[in-house]
Amino acid sequence: MTIVEPHRPHPSGAPAVAAYRQVRRATAQLVAQGPPGVGALPVAHCPDWTVRDLVAHLVEICARVHGRVAGSAAAAVPDGGLPELLAEWERLSGPVEEFLAGGESMDRHILVMDAFTHELDLRQALGVAPPVDHPALPVASGVLLKGLSASLDNHGLPPLAVQTEHGLTVAGTGEPTVTMAGPWHEVYLSLAGRRSTAQIRSLRWSADPGRWLPAFTWGPFRVPESSVAGSMR
Numbered sequence: 001m002t003i004v005e006p007h008r009p010h011p012s013g014a015p016a017v018a019a020y021r022q023v024r025r026a027t028a029q030l031v032a033q034g035p036p037g038v039g040a041l042p043v044a045h046c047p048d049w050t051v052r053d054l055v056a057h058l059v060e061i062c063a064r065v066h067g068r069v070a071g072s073a074a075a076a077v078p079d080g081g082l083p084e085l086l087a088e089w090e091r092l093s094g095p096v097e098e099f100l101a102g103g104e105s106m107d108r109h110i111l112v113m114d115a116f117t118h119e120l121d122l123r124q125a126l127g128v129a130p131p132v133d134h135p136a137l138p139v140a141s142g143v144l145l146k147g148l149s150a151s152l153d154n155h156g157l158p159p160l161a162v163q164t165e166h167g168l169t170v171a172g173t174g175e176p177t178v179t180m181a182g183p184w185h186e187v188y189l190s191l192a193g194r195r196s197t198a199q200i201r202s203l204r205w206s207a208d209p210g211r212w213l214p215a216f217t218w219g220p221f222r223v224p225e226s227s228v229a230g231s232m233r
Helices: 012-031 051-070 082-100 107-126 137-154 184-191 199-201 211-215
Strands: 160-164 167-171 178-181
Touching: 012 051, 012 082, 012 107, 012 137, 051 082, 051 107, 082 107, 082 167, 107 137, 107 184, 137 160, 137 167, 137 184, 160 184, 184 199, 199 211
Parallel strands: 160 178
Antiparallel strands: 160 167
């Protein structure tokens, strides 16, 4: 089987910097274009979170990395509203982007994956369609596919071919026996614990997916019991 990998990260770390920066800028733009009281809107993919909670999380993670890079305690997340949070995120991001530029590594890629996944959560909360493409997608997808690969191996399951409009790759070890295909954002959200069993089944499978479904719960990700209302399409 020919495996196409159009999103191979570059060892310079430049893609990770561009990816993280775009997430920060897109988040600020989405919030600015949101309805009045946007900060209080619920985020369906993150139960009990509001939009403000989501942005505060992104700032908190950035502050932790900033503290580690700078060799100091992490800065406290501002108590103010979204403008204060977004300003603090921008203020902290310089050293964090320098860290991301340091080369290809899993901890750098996880930072990008977390931020990009929450951008998609924000888009869902605001009813905004996913981007056609995004510089964070190659790095973030790579993290999720590695996690799924490890989960497939841990469950003793055959490998799975994963196909989107961006190409085809294989999760797991060996020759794949089944293909899961769909729009990139539906596949991505399925790998990131944002899609129910029914929604994962609704992707295009070349065989019944039942035996592979347990592998979609791995690491921090759990398949929700019910479908998320207002899912992006």
